Each structure stands twice: as structure tokens, then as C-alpha cells.
Amino acid sequence: MILNYKMKEIPKYERPRERLKKYGAVALSNVELLAILLQTGSKDESVLELSRRILYTLERPSMLLNMSLEELKTIKGIGPSKASTIVAALELYKRLIADLNKKKTVIKDASDVYYLFEDMAMLEQEHFYCLYLDTKLKIIAKKQLFIGGINANIITPRDIYKYSIRLNSPSVLFIHNHPSGDPTPSKSDLITTEKLVEGAKTIGVNVIDHIIIGKKSCYSIMLRKQINF
Known part of the structure; x- marks a missing residue:
């Protein structure tokens, strides 16, 4: 299974970044998108394995939205750098959604x-x-x-x-x-x-x-x- 391979062992065209370039982000799985954010795995598992483990330990992927920096750091393989990247990406997402949902000014006269x-x-x-x-x-x-x-x-x-x-x-x-x-x-x-x-x-x-x-x-x-x- 491709998740078990180190990134350098995966054919280039099957790597998340290459698939994103070719097919767009919408074609990637949640595991692949998270892997792009994390960038690297550990000596024990590939970045794809790490991403899968993080998501599969959650009841729902959306639970990631409310996890704090400290909570993320308790996950094996997630240090301060990876935790900060995830928190920053999710915070940016929240702000963009909030901006889209702002009440727009209506021009009546x-x-x-x-x-x-x-x-x-x-x-x-x-x-x-x-x-x-x-x-x-x-x-x-x-x-x-x-x-x-x-x-x-x-x-x-x-x-x-x-x-x-x-x-x-x-x-x-x-x-x-x-x-x-x-x-x-x-x-x-x-x-x-x-x-x-x-x-x-x-x-x-x-x-x-x-x-x-x-x-x-x-x-x-x-x-x-x-x-x-």
C-alpha cells in the first residue's frame, strides 16, 4: 500500500504535491492534504502514514479544527513545528470563512x-x-x-x-x-x-x-x- 512507503520511494507522479499540481487540491484525499502541510514523517512512518493516523484517531476529521497547539503536540510524531503549521492553516481557514460570511452592506438608495x-x-x-x-x-x-x-x-x-x-x-x-x-x-x-x-x-x-x-x-x-x- 502506498501509505507505507517513504515519500522518496513513491513514484513522483503519485506524490501528493505532484498530484495537486496535476489535478488540483480538490482531487486529493484528506490524508494527502494533511501530508502536504506536515511535509515530513518520522523515522518510524512516512508522512502519509502519519497523516492517516492523525485523521483516523479522530471521530471526525472536522474535530481537527478545534484542537489546540498543546493537544496536537500530544500526538506521536507531531512536534512544535508540525503542530504550529496545522494550527496556523486552520486559523487561516476559519478567518477566510468568517470573512465570506460577514454581513454585506446593502445599497438601497x-x-x-x-x-x-x-x-x-x-x-x-x-x-x-x-x-x-x-x-x-x-x-x-x-x-x-x-x-x-x-x-x-x-x-x-x-x-x-x-x-x-x-x-x-x-x-x-x-x-x-x-x-x-x-x-x-x-x-x-x-x-x-x-x-x-x-x-x-x-x-x-x-x-x-x-x-x-x-x-x-x-x-x-x-x-x-x-x-x-
């Missing part, structure tokens, strides 16, 4: 946007942001895309919507500030917005609004119906 971006009113240059939203208008990501005057020749649909595709975001909302404090859109603002709306339609992305942040107030181009969203 322009006031929600102003609440999130009102500090932009103090900026001395124009900053252009895009909020990438899910189907329930919850924020998936916020990206600052440009700094400087808003210009249709500089801000292109390709620059913005490549993230829509990467993030699987069906809707976007644009925000930028006016350092003057007056949020009334300029002609350039309207031309740029119209260009971005038309670009979004070609790939099936919905532009919710373009909010301009001023001092103590904001301006919704969508609500004023100055262009056709």
Missing part, C-alpha cells in the same frame, strides 16, 4: 452611498470608485479606479467591467467626488456616465446609479433622470 463615502468630500482631487454588487444589491467589492478629472477618454468600460466578470457581479454603482463641494454633474460627468451605461448593456451588467459626492450632500444622476439608465 443614494443616502446609503453618501454614508459610506462622505469622507470623499474632503479630498482635493477627484476620485472615481465603483461598487460591485450582487443580485440583492449587496456590496461584493469596492474599487478605486481613477484619481483626477473624470473624463470619458480616460475611464473606459473595459477598465471597469473586467472586474464585474471576475467578481461575477451583475450590477455596479459609480461614485466620484467634486472637490469644489458642489455635487452638480458637469457635462463631462454626464458624457462619461452615458458611455459607461452603454458599455454595461453590451455585457449584461446593470448600472444602478452614478453618485457624485459634495460637501454635505450628494447628487444622483439616476434620480434626476439626466440620462437613460
Whole structure:
């Protein structure tokens, strides 16, 4: 059985790291994944044997999630270094899951946007942001895309919507500030917005609004119906 062999005795293409490279992590067993973390076994057993023994002594593999550093060190073959690696990997996993499960901010109207971006009113240059939203208008990501005057020749649909595709975001909302404090859109603002709306339609992305942040107030181009969203 391959578990009983030392790693150097296992054909290279059958080793966990090589299988991960070729087939992806999803194709590996729990024993193989743990073996990659542990890296080495001991003089008495291979890293695969050690991994199997650790997992098989647990009632369920998920019990590993709650084991402390000291508890792991009581397992034969697990010293401080291996125990630390396991604890660190599991803690990272817990944090990533917690981040995914965080309550997302829902954008209901322009006031929600102003609440999130009102500090932009103090900026001395124009900053252009895009909020990438899910189907329930919850924020998936916020990206600052440009700094400087808003210009249709500089801000292109390709620059913005490549993230829509990467993030699987069906809707976007644009925000930028006016350092003057007056949020009334300029002609350039309207031309740029119209260009971005038309670009979004070609790939099936919905532009919710373009909010301009001023001092103590904001301006919704969508609500004023100055262009056709």
C-alpha cells in the first residue's frame, strides 16, 4: 500500500504535491492534504502514514479544527513545528470563512452611498470608485479606479467591467467626488456616465446609479433622470 512507503520511494507522479499540481487540491484525499502541510514523517512512518493516523484517531476529521497547539503536540510524531503549521492553516481557514460570511452592506438608495463615502468630500482631487454588487444589491467589492478629472477618454468600460466578470457581479454603482463641494454633474460627468451605461448593456451588467459626492450632500444622476439608465 502506498501509505507505507517513504515519500522518496513513491513514484513522483503519485506524490501528493505532484498530484495537486496535476489535478488540483480538490482531487486529493484528506490524508494527502494533511501530508502536504506536515511535509515530513518520522523515522518510524512516512508522512502519509502519519497523516492517516492523525485523521483516523479522530471521530471526525472536522474535530481537527478545534484542537489546540498543546493537544496536537500530544500526538506521536507531531512536534512544535508540525503542530504550529496545522494550527496556523486552520486559523487561516476559519478567518477566510468568517470573512465570506460577514454581513454585506446593502445599497438601497443614494443616502446609503453618501454614508459610506462622505469622507470623499474632503479630498482635493477627484476620485472615481465603483461598487460591485450582487443580485440583492449587496456590496461584493469596492474599487478605486481613477484619481483626477473624470473624463470619458480616460475611464473606459473595459477598465471597469473586467472586474464585474471576475467578481461575477451583475450590477455596479459609480461614485466620484467634486472637490469644489458642489455635487452638480458637469457635462463631462454626464458624457462619461452615458458611455459607461452603454458599455454595461453590451455585457449584461446593470448600472444602478452614478453618485457624485459634495460637501454635505450628494447628487444622483439616476434620480434626476439626466440620462437613460
